[in-house]
Amino acid sequence: MITKSFERKLEKLGAFEISFDMLKLSEKNEKHLKFLNAGRGNPNWINTLGRLAFARLMEFGVSECKRTLDKGDLAGYVDSNGIEERYNAFLNRDDEVDVFLKKIVEYSVDHLDLDKKSLILELTNGIIGNNYPVPSRCLENTEHIINAFLQSILYGKANLRKNTKVFPVEGGTAAIVYIFDSLKHNGLLNDGDRIAINTPVFTPYIQIPRLSNFDLAEVYLQAREENQWHIPDSEFEKLLDPSVKAFFLVNPSNPGSRSLTDETLEQLRKVVVKRPDLIIITDDVYGTFVNGFRTVYSVCPRNTILVYSYSKLYGVTGWRLGVIAINEDNVFDELIKKLPEKKKKELESDYSIVTFNPSEMGFVERICADSRSIGLYHTSGLSTPQQIMMVLFSMTHLVLENEKDQYIEACKEITAIRYHNLMSTLGLPEDNSDSNAKYYTLIDIYQLAETNYDKNFATWLRNEFEEIDFLLHLAKEDGVVLMEGVGFGATPGTVRISEANLEDNDYKEIANRIISLLKEYYEKYTKEKKKL
Numbered sequence: 001m002i003t004k005s006f007e008r009k010l011e012k013l014g015a016f017e018i019s020f021d022m023l024k025l026s027e028k029n030e031k032h033l034k035f036l037n038a039g040r041g042n043p044n045w046i047n048t049l050g051r052l053a054f055a056r057l058m059e060f061g062v063s064e065c066k067r068t069l070d071k072g073d074l075a076g077y078v079d080s081n082g083i084e085e086r087y088n089a090f091l092n093r094d095d096e097v098d099v100f101l102k103k104i105v106e107y108s109v110d111h112l113d114l115d116k117k118s119l120i121l122e123l124t125n126g127i128i129g130n131n132y133p134v135p136s137r138c139l140e141n142t143e144h145i146i147n148a149f150l151q152s153i154l155y156g157k158a159n160l161r162k163n164t165k166v167f168p169v170e171g172g173t174a175a176i177v178y179i180f181d182s183l184k185h186n187g188l189l190n191d192g193d194r195i196a197i198n199t200p201v202f203t204p205y206i207q208i209p210r211l212s213n214f215d216l217a218e219v220y221l222q223a224r225e226e227n228q229w230h231i232p233d234s235e236f237e238k239l240l241d242p243s244v245k246a247f248f249l250v251n252p253s254n255p256g257s258r259s260l261t262d263e264t265l266e267q268l269r270k271v272v273v274k275r276p277d278l279i280i281i282t283d284d285v286y287g288t289f290v291n292g293f294r295t296v297y298s299v300c301p302r303n304t305i306l307v308y309s310y311s312k313l314y315g316v317t318g319w320r321l322g323v324i325a326i327n328e329d330n331v332f333d334e335l336i337k338k339l340p341e342k343k344k345k346e347l348e349s350d351y352s353i354v355t356f357n358p359s360e361m362g363f364v365e366r367i368c369a370d371s372r373s374i375g376l377y378h379t380s381g382l383s384t385p386q387q388i389m390m391v392l393f394s395m396t397h398l399v400l401e402n403e404k405d406q407y408i409e410a411c412k413e414i415t416a417i418r419y420h421n422l423m424s425t426l427g428l429p430e431d432n433s434d435s436n437a438k439y440y441t442l443i444d445i446y447q448l449a450e451t452n453y454d455k456n457f458a459t460w461l462r463n464e465f466e467e468i469d470f471l472l473h474l475a476k477e478d479g480v481v482l483m484e485g486v487g488f489g490a491t492p493g494t495v496r497i498s499e500a501n502l503e504d505n506d507y508k509e510i511a512n513r514i515i516s517l518l519k520e521y522y523e524k525y526t527k528e529k530k531k532l
Contacts (some may be wrong), residue, residue, distance in 0.1 A: 011488065014349040018468065019483050022475040036506050038479040039203045041439065042252070043500040045414065046315035051102075054127070057388070060090050064423075070450035072400055078124050080117065086119050090254055103399045104392075111398075112144050123391070126384040133381030135420030137167050137368045142387045145322055149308060150308060153288050155525035158298035163328050165364045168382040168390060169371070171320035172285050173204070178267060179281060179305055179324065180208055182367040185350075187343045188279060188335055189245055191215040196239055197224060198231055198249040198491030199251070200256055200442065202283065205248050219244055220489065225444055228431055229256030231264060239271045239278060246279035251296060252286040252437040255488050255496040259290045265299045272300045272333045277331060285309040289415060289437035301327040310441070312394045312500070313411060321390050325368060327405040332363035350374055414441050418499040418507045425511035427451075439499055442485055445470050445518070446493040452515070453522050460525050467492045478513040 019039040027035050057256040062075065064083070069076025087105070090099040104123075122141045126132060133139060138146070145168050150160040169175045183189040196219045197205055209216035221235040239247055252259040260268070272278055280303050282296040287308070298339075306325040311317040326332070327503040335345070337359075344359070352360035354369055354377040372380040397405050419438040423430045426448065449456035461470075467486055474480045485494030497510065 001312070001469075010497060016483070016487075018471075018487065019481055020483045022472065025472065025475040026479045026481045027332070028031065029475070030477045031479065033479040034506075034509070035479045036502060036510055038497045038499075038502055038507075038510055039483045040480045041312065041498045041500050041532065042317050043312055043315045043411075044502065045149065045411065046395060047396060047497075049096065049100060049264070049396050049407075050314060050389065051098055052104065053392045054385075054389055056097050056101060057123060057127045057392070059085065061124045063090065064084050064124055064386075065128065065130075078128070080121055080238065082378055084117055084517070085237075090204075100399065105396045107395065107399050107401075108141070108145065111401075112148055114141050114144060118419070123388060123479060124165065126388040126391075127383045129212075129383060129465075132379055133387065135382055136377060136379075136383070137165070137365060139384065139387050142168070142391050145394050145398070146413070147325075148398055150306075150323075152296040152355050152397060154284055154293065154297065154306070154308065156292075156294045156298045158301065159300055161299065162462060163301075164325050165328060165362070166325075167324040167364055168387050169322045169324060170313060170382060170386075171317070171322040172307055173322075174320070174371075175307040175309070175322045175324045176204060176283070178367050178371045179307070179326060179361065180214065182370045183279070184214060186332075186336055186347060186363065187339050188332065189214070189270070192217060194219055194241075194244045196221055196244050197246040197489070198247075198253065200229070200253065200485060200494075201248070201348050201489055202250050202254045203487050205250070205283075214427070221247075221249075222489075223253065223256055223258070224491070224496075225447070227432070228436075229253060229258045229442065230261065230435070233264070233267050235488050236271050238266050239268075240274055241274070242277075246281065248281045248283075248297070249527065250283040250285075251292055252284075252293075252435070254286065255440045255442050255483070255485065256435045257286070257440045257442075258295055259287070259437065261294065261435055262294070265294060269295060269299045270304050277335065278303055279331065279335075280304040280305065283307040285312055286437045288313050288437050289412055291412075291434045291438050295327065303331050304331055307330075310393050310419060311410065312417060315400075316389070316393070319389060321386055321393070323390070324364065326362075326364040328362075329361065336363065347419065394514070405438070412438075415499045417504050420509050421504060422497060422499070422507040425508045430509070439461070441495060441497045441499065442490060442494050444491070444494050445514075448514070452518060456521055457525050460528075461521055462493065470521070471495060473520075474513065474517050475485040478517055480510055480513050482510075 064078045065075035068079050091101050108119050109116050122139055146166050147161045147164050194217045198221045219238055221231050223229045223231045230342050277360045284295050287293040297304040308323050310321040346360040355361050368380050369377040415438040446458045446462055449461050469485055483496040485496055486492055
């Protein structure tokens with residue numbers, strides 16, 4: 001039974017935890033309808049070229065190890081002598097994968113000025129995973145390639161590739177955790193500090209600051225539906241308050257799915273001119289779903305920590321492939337040097353176990369060291385096969401040079417079709433502006449009730465039921481799982497629908513089931529009205 005007390009208890013959980021509970025209801029829904037989970041953002045597509053190249057490169061790596069020692073399943077190590085010739089000889093098939101692996105080397109040598117032998121050795125040893133990551137933060141050639149990729153998809157016209165340090169991590173979630181931990185450990189955020197967050201936003205950005213080991217005070221820069229989920233210019237005035245130490249945002253937003261406009265980016269740039277000490281963390285995982293996307297990092301590189309994940313674009317949520325990027329010239333190193341002497345001495349003591357010059361250890365290196373509690377810094381860093389997987393996905397885009405990336409275009413087309421199917425069936429206006437990533441959609445159930453029926457019904461629905469009631473009944477009766485918008489900091493009554501993980505026509509079905517359930521509520525409303 002779905003009771004009000006159960007609903008109130010459930011609303012205390014996070015949005016993702018609530019959706020897990022609704023899965024059980026949906027799979028055995030009362031109408032025996034097809035189970036449709038549009039809650040999580042895991043895409044139902046994958047990039048094949050990167051994966052096939054990984055398998056082929058692994059095959060080459062194993063053959064190289066067998067050259068030095070071959071005793072059944074036991075092989076040796078990679079011999080660098082003559083490896084370039086053997087690499088080319090091995091890739092002798094006239095197919096897309098072998099041609100691609102050759103192009104990777106050619107592009108890296110011709111466009112990134114990388115050494116051919118060094119690159120092939122890094123690819124081969126990295127794919128085998130027979131050594132710790134060296135350097136710990138990022139493999140040398142890998143860093144150049146990831147930066148070239150980020151330059152192409154995120155940095156825009158701002159030439160930041162050669163001035164950016166990257167730290168590959170276990171997905172965007174690990175990046176968030178590592179950044180929060182290092183900001184706290186290094187005294188850049190302290191108990192009670194005020195931080196600004198654009199809302200609605202990915203739930204952990206709201207939850208983590210409230211935890212007892214952070215205890216941060218949140219200031220919201222609220223985007224609303226009437227403004228197409230863009231942050232109003234007036235909200236940025238909150239960042240001028242010197243007590244606000246940091247600004248966290250997802251761009252394009254999750255769940256609003258809108259990217260910052262050029263005008264908004266300019267507004268933020270002006271804020272940073274007045275607040276040169278402001279810390280900005282931008283999570284740009286959905287950037288490639290927006291035409292002409294520009295990251296905050298391209299406008300405010302000195303103040304910004306950039307987070308990017310390969311998971312959504314390339315369908316690799318299970319691989320855990322993310323990256324933290326920070327400019328060589330950054331405000332974080334500067335703020336650390338300005339810390340009180342007592343705090344600086346504490347940090348120098350902490351980091352002195354891994355470096356002779358702890359005071360000169362940059363913030364990005366501190367994040368890497370902190371990720372393994374400093375003492376295990378020597379074995380820190382993302383696994384080398386994961387780093388090579390990033391290289392391969394990056395290269396599927398880079399080797400195209402000035403050609404349009406048809407894979408990325410196909411991904412954008414998929415989400416656009418699903419968005420259209422959803423919105424047109426609901427009878428709601430579509431936002432086809434370039435800033436709409438169309439990866440998620442926020443629907444206001446109360447507004448839909450008013451549009452389809454009348455304002456009095458919408459008011460009744462709001463007053464008579466807990467906010468989560470509609471979602472629970474949608475799961476229990478109609479087999480549809482959506483996520484509650486309130487958990488993301490959206491207004492009560494909004495629900496998030498992911499356009500990533502179901503078949504195209506399923507989104508028409510989701511819309512029809514929403515409309516059907518809303519009709520059931522309306523029938524209850526009319527019956528109660530007649531009794532009065």
